[in-house]
Amino acid sequence: MKIAHYKLVLLACLSTLLLACSSGSVQRLGLEEEVALSDKWNDTDSKLVAEEMMADMLTFPWFRDFQFTQSGNPTVIIQTIRNKSHDHIPVDTFINDIKRNLLRSGKVDFVVSGEEREEVRAEREDQELNSAIGTNAEFGLEQGAGFALSGSINSIIDSNGDQRVSFYQVDLKLINMSTNKEVWNGQKKIKKLADKGFF
Secondary structure (H helix, E strand, O other): OHHHHHHHHHHHHHHHHHHHHOOOOOOOOOOOOOOOOOOOOOHHHHHHHHHHHHHHHOOOHHHHHHHHHOOOOOEEEEEEEEEOOOOOOOHHHHHHHHHHHHHHHOOOEEOOOHHHHHHHHHHHHHHHHHOOOOOOOOOOOOOOOOEEEEEEEEEEEEEOOOEEEEEEEEEEEEEEOOOOOEEEEEEEEEEEEEEOOOO
16 A cells, blocks of 8 residues: 555655656757857857957958958958957857958958868869859959958956856957958957856
C-alpha cells in the first residue's frame, strides 16, 4: 500500500514539474527592439557601434581628400577585428554590421579577403571550364583595395558582488595601403551596470 502511495506522489510531482517546464512562452520581437537580458555585448551594441564608428570614419579628412583626387568610391578590405574581451562576441556579426552600414551609404566599396577571395577565384576557374562561352566572369578584373580596416574589442569588468559594471571599448583604424599611413582611428566605449541576478 505504501509503495502505491509513493508512486502516486511521485507521479503527481513529475506531472507538476512537466507542467512548470512547459508553461514558458516565446514571442516575436521587432528587430529594432532592444532586449537586455544581461550586461553582455548584444546585437544592439553591434549595430549602434558600427553605425556610429562608420559615420565618424566618413567625416575624417582622408575621405574628403579621396573625393578631391580620385573618381569613384574608396575600396576597403577588412583585415582582422579581434575579440580581446571577456565575452564571447561573434565578430563576424559586427563586421557585417560595418559592411552593411558603409555599403548602404553608397560611399565605400568593399573587396573580400582571405578565404572568400580564394573561393571566388576557384569558382571562376570552374566556370571557365564548364560555362558556355561568353557567360562566365573574366579573369584579371579584380579590384584591389586602397584601404585596410582592422581593430579590436576589449573589455573591463568591475564587480562588488551585488552590482557589476561591464565596460567595452572598440578601437578601429583605417590604413592607406599605398602609403601605410593611418588615416582614421576610431574609438567607441560602452558601459553597462547590472544588478545581481543579471550576471
